[in-house]
Amino acid sequence: LVDADSEYDAMWQETNAGYAFFFDTFFVGSCPEEASHLPCLGRDDYADLIFRQSDVHVAVLSTFPALTCEQAERIGYPVPSGICGEPFPNQAIADTRDIINEAVGSQRVIAHSAVVPNASSHLSAADKDRWVQETMRGMENAVNEAGIRAWKCYTPFGPLPNEVIKDLQQSQILTGLIDGSILAEGFRLDDEYGQAMIEQARNLGTPLINVHKGVPILSFNPEHGSASDIGRVATTYPDVTFVVYHSALNFNMASTDSVVEGPYNPEDWGPNDDPLGINSMIHSVVVNGLSAEGKGSDYVSNVVAELGGPGRRTVTNPDQGTHIIGKLLKYIGENNIVWGTDAIWGGSPQALMQAFFAFEMDEAVAEANGYPMLTAAIKAKILGLNAARIYGVDPNAVLGDLADDAFARARREYKDMMARAPVPLRPNQVYKGPRSRRDFFKLWAKSPNYPG
Numbered sequence: 001l002v003d004a005d006s007e008y009d010a011m012w013q014e015t016n017a018g019y020a021f022f023f024d025t026f027f028v029g030s031c032p033e034e035a036s037h038l039p040c041l042g043r044d045d046y047a048d049l050i051f052r053q054s055d056v057h058v059a060v061l062s063t064f065p066a067l068t069c070e071q072a073e074r075i076g077y078p079v080p081s082g083i084c085g086e087p088f089p090n091q092a093i094a095d096t097r098d099i100i101n102e103a104v105g106s107q108r109v110i111a112h113s114a115v116v117p118n119a120s121s122h123l124s125a126a127d128k129d130r131w132v133q134e135t136m137r138g139m140e141n142a143v144n145e146a147g148i149r150a151w152k153c154y155t156p157f158g159p160l161p162n163e164v165i166k167d168l169q170q171s172q173i174l175t176g177l178i179d180g181s182i183l184a185e186g187f188r189l190d191d192e193y194g195q196a197m198i199e200q201a202r203n204l205g206t207p208l209i210n211v212h213k214g215v216p217i218l219s220f221n222p223e224h225g226s227a228s229d230i231g232r233v234a235t236t237y238p239d240v241t242f243v244v245y246h247s248a249l250n251f252n253m254a255s256t257d258s259v260v261e262g263p264y265n266p267e268d269w270g271p272n273d274d275p276l277g278i279n280s281m282i283h284s285v286v287v288n289g290l291s292a293e294g295k296g297s298d299y300v301s302n303v304v305a306e307l308g309g310p311g312r313r314t315v316t317n318p319d320q321g322t323h324i325i326g327k328l329l330k331y332i333g334e335n336n337i338v339w340g341t342d343a344i345w346g347g348s349p350q351a352l353m354q355a356f357f358a359f360e361m362d363e364a365v366a367e368a369n370g371y372p373m374l375t376a377a378i379k380a381k382i383l384g385l386n387a388a389r390i391y392g393v394d395p396n397a398v399l400g401d402l403a404d405d406a407f408a409r410a411r412r413e414y415k416d417m418m419a420r421a422p423v424p425l426r427p428n429q430v431y432k433g434p435r436s437r438r439d440f441f442k443l444w445a446k447s448p449n450y451p452g
Contacts, residue, residue: 186224231288308340326371
């Protein structure tokens with residue numbers, strides 16, 4: 001979600017041209033037919049797409065990393081620089097959570113607060129320390145004033161000084177590369193910046209860190225998209241839960257250079273190796289003694305794999321999907337995988353969820369690699385029960401509260417309207433969906449991007 005409402009500063013579309021370009025290029029929101037998608041990515045669109053047009057009961061609202069222009073000036077950005085300004089500031093996240101929940105009288109939204117703990121390397125040691133201390137105060141304010149209970153960080157993201165960005169083109173800002181060289185610096189969860197953030201989360205009683213890994217975009221440093229630090233911090237901080245967004249899937253929107261997800265074989269890698277893609281996270285977990293393999297179906301870890309990026313690849317590419325789900329079940333564990341839709345990137349998430357409901361692993365591939373099979377019970381865990389445990393939500397109580405709130409009634413009316421409507425009603429309309437493996441492959445062949 002980006003803020004398209006007038007109550008917050010809309011200047012970010014001018015001062016953060018890189019983000020404006022990115023959102024308008026890759027987010028279709030609720031108006032895919034319009035020339036510009038930005039007006040369709042506001043709070044009302046989010047609520048409509050997530051709660052009226054899909055079966056989502058409770059959503060986690062997250063955001064992107066960004067600097068205010070005041071912060072940018074202090075570390076050497078020109079202002080307006082084209083890459084400062086927050087598309088969706090933490091206050092807007094908290095306000096959106098409260099407005100939606102209060103409007104319907106139930107807990108529909110849980111909010112993250114974005115944390116950017118790292119400062120540019122050109123700063124003095126004293127300036128870097130001031131940056132970290134400011135970040136720590138911001139986390140404290142988010143807890144005390146906005147009731148935040150979880151954090152979102154992007155280890156590949158790093159502030160860039162004026163002398164680096166002043167001559168950059170928009171495409172270079174987005175990819176983080178110029179002439180093959182990495183621009184953004186990023187940070188690691190086990191370095192001084194990451195550990196300061198984790199320690200503060202613990203001190204504040206909010207030990208839930210959601211960290212973007214893989215998917216190198218938006219001035220990201222691909223090296224810091226590696227998940228090699230995950231196993232290390234998970235063993236150092238066993239009381240902190242680390243949710244790895246995208247499961248470190250190596251998928252670059254700005255190029256076709258993406259890792260094809262296959263099996264993970266521990267014997268192929270040494271303790272200090274760092275495979276690409278999802279194997280980066282799995283290997284880090286394995287070498288640090290946190291693998292779920294052989295620990296039974298009750299195994300619960302503080303490393304959680306999120307399927308925001310892999311979910312779409314799973315249902316649109318069944319061969320890779322079997323390996324993605326299979327190796328996550330084998331090494332991360334069925335209790336430690338959570339669903340993610342990337343919110344409203346492609347409109348309502350309903351199609352993607354229905355495709356996952358219908359997805360079946362290739363039995364021969366699973367057997368050859370020792371993968372547990374994906375059952376209906378495990379799908380239920382992935383699609384909500386695991387996240388409910390992590391966020392402290394009682395699903396039975398919540399489902400009772402949500403059974404007849406305003407969104408539940410709007411959802412029923414929408415489904416009735418869809419059932420009576422002529423074909424087609426709208427681009428993201430969802431019908432009954434595939435009911436068998438054969439139906440799934442037929443639908444996948446026709447529309448690989450929207451299989452549901």
